[in-house]
Amino acid sequence: MNTCLAVDLGGTKLAAALVRGGEIIEKHQVETLSSNNPDVLKIALHDLLLPLSSGADVVAVASTGIINNGILTALNPDNLGGLDQFPIQSAIADITGLPTQVINDAQAAAWAEFHAYEAQYANLAFITVSTGVGAGLVLDGKLVTGSRGIAGHAGHVLADPSGPRCGCGRNGCVEAIASGSAIGRAGVPFFGESTTGKDVYSHFLAGDKKAIAIVERSASTIAQLVADLTISLDLDAVVIGGSVGLAENYLSTVKDALSLLPKVYQPTLLPALSGADAGLIGVSLWADTKTK
Ligand SMILES: [Zn+2]
Incomplete structure (x- = not known):
């Protein structure tokens, strides 16, 4: 070996x-x-x-x-x-x-999660919600990297055409709405100029209504991404990781948003295990x- x-x-x-x-x-x-x-x-x-x-x-x-x-x-x-x-x-x-x-790195993490779940899910997406939003795809038990290395960059699919400008140059990408950085930026008008995603998240956990709306927008955007990937690729499971993705109550908030959609859009939703x-x-x- x-x-x-x-x-x-x-x-x-x-x-x-x-x-x-x-x-x-x-x-x-x-x-x-x-x-x-x-x-x-x-x-x-x-x-x-x-x-x-x-x-x-x-x-x-x-x-x-x-x-x-x-x-x-x-x-x-x-x-x-x-x-x-x-x-x-x-x-x-x-x-x-x-x-x-x-x-x-998100492709690598997807492969780690495929193995962490003991190859039970042959068609799996991994989504990391952290400073940015990254993703990796395993289809038919194989990691998909793409001919130009781009496969799985699902943080840059469209979430809201009138949403904020993304770092990639497109408006309204998932990353521009759902990432930790985006959560922080959305909190600035309510919690001050130096507000970070972590600050907004603490307010969310403390029950602040403005912070709840911001984190719920992030989580419902990720739920829609889960649904889009599932219906495009016929996924068995989606694994959510990252500092935001694994934060207290985030995955359950994504699950709540996903549960409002028809069953065909709802894969098995799982937390990342590999840390x-x-x-x-x-x-x-x-x-x-x-x-x-
Ligand atoms: Zn983008």
């Missing part, structure tokens, strides 16, 4: 772990430095990966953004600290001297399937 050096490149953290058969053996993590200088990221990757690479046979990377032919881009480059067109695959292969594969290591575990399991 291969030992995989799994890497998770997120908007706020850079994590690396040696993973064998889905179990993490050793893990290191640093904060992602927000810089549009590619050399800053290269140095951070070098310092993090070099000590671990001697124990690994392959490298598998789960990264925020779109991975097309080993090049990292984003629908919203602000999510990468302004970094655009970063050659992530060759940069990491140069550091480690190992075969290196890269996929999107903060979903990207690392998912991408290592995916690399295992590629090297078998």
Whole structure:
């Protein structure tokens, strides 16, 4: 069995772990430095990966953004600290001297959840509601990455044509209404200029009517996305994760909104099980399937 050096490149953290058969053996993590200088990221990757690479046979990377032919881009480059067109695959292969594969982090997390639920649901979507809204698709028991690495970017489907402008440049995407950042922005008129999504969520849990309306709008937008994906792809289950998705009462609020729709739109709705290591575990399991 291969030992995989799994890497998770997120908007706020850079994590690396040696993973064998889905179990993490050793893990290191640093904060992602927000810089549009590619050399800053290269140095951070070098310092993090070099000590671990001697124990690994392959490298598998789960990264925020779109991975097309080993090049990292984003629908919203602000999510990468302004970094655009970063050659992530060759940069990491140069550091480690190992075969290196890269996929999107929500795609990797979808694969982790498919395994966490013991492959019971052959047609599954994973939706993470966090700073942004990401998603990954498993169809017929296979992870779908897409020919350009874009498959599953369901945070950018239309939720409301008159909704706020999304970071991708389109108006009214799910992400612009349902994400943690969007929840924070919607709270500014009621709770002050520096309001965050977390602040609004605390008000929601405390029973504040304005905050309830904002969080319920997020949850019903996610419920409609669940319904759209289910009717498009004939899904068995949808797994909800992320800091907002797993926050107290969020999933039940999504369930309440979904229960108002006809049965055909209602898949089994489940909480994510893999936690903060979903990207690392998912991408290592995916690399295992590629090297078998
Ligand atoms: Zn968008």
